[in-house]
């Protein structure tokens with residue numbers, strides 16, 4: 001049984017060596033059969049060179065260097081496309097997710113679960129705003145989304161090979177991995193843990209990126225924002241009917257019907273506002289359709305280290321992969 005660990009790294013030069021040592025000591029205690037796949041997501045600092053050195057020293061280490069920064073979810077996707085393990089663990093490079101929890105996840109997997117996902121019972125070293133916004137996000141997400149995504153769950157998790165193969169068949173560009181893992185199903189179990197503060201360096205998820213990420217989650221797993229338009233439309237029409245009756249009443253049965261501009265002014269503003277909001281919502285979905293339709297590769301690989309010579313650089317052609325799924329799940333171009 002081979003265990004693969006995927007670590008996405010973006011400007012993590014301060015922590016990478018320490019993280020590696022912690023991971024190795026935990027893994028040695030579980031099984032000698034493991035591989036560590038570091039994905040460098042276009043770091044501008046020394047991360048790539050450090051990974052190169054690690055790879056030269058230890059043969060369990062494999063490195064995928066992406067051609068530029070593609071974002072955390074894509075880096076993880078690149079890692080998933082390069083694993084060969086029977087169980088695959090996703091973990092951040094900054095030791096916020098304690099590697100010791102992997103042991104418990106592996107035990108769950110031995111018990112027969114296909115996914116063991118980490119649930120944060122406590123998050124240390126985060127700002128109150130991040131805590132609050134993350135909490136709100138997971139709850140709103142669950143209300144809106146078509147699949148139920150476990151609360152307070154990040155990407156720290158163990159997945160069986162079968163789950164990873166299922167994920168590889170999902171070609172979408174707006175990747176919200178934790179939602180996708182919920183969508184595929186199989187037997188899943190929660191493993192509670194305490195999230196520690198970042199070991200060093202800064203968070204690569206500033207407020208703006210967090211909002212984008214939340215929007216990705218909601219828009220790719222829910223049609224509710226589109227449906228809200230219908231309800232808001234009906235509500236507005238109902239209000240307008242009352243307004244029309246009132247206007248007619250004033251016009252027909254009273255003498256004070258001239259200064260009616262207030263209500264028409266309000267009505268125009270209100271309807272204009274509602275329409276703009278929902279044009280925006282529709283635009284968001286159409287933008288996504290447009291992006292998917294271009295079928296660009298999700299990421300590009302600059303270099304691979306430690307994978308043997310038969311694999312060329314490039315990226316997995318997901319369109320092809322879906323067409324030929326089962327025949328050759330890992331077709332390279």
Ligand code: UDP
Nearest residue numbers: 008009010041071072075092093203204205
């Ligand atoms: N990361 C990445 N690409 C990015 C941003 C982040 O690969 O564009 C990695 C980062 O190196 C870390 C993980 O994703 O291993 C989580 O990022 P971070 O700790 O900055 O996010 P936070 O924990 O603050 O949400």
Ligand code: MG
Nearest residue numbers: 092094096198
């Ligand atoms: Mg972090």
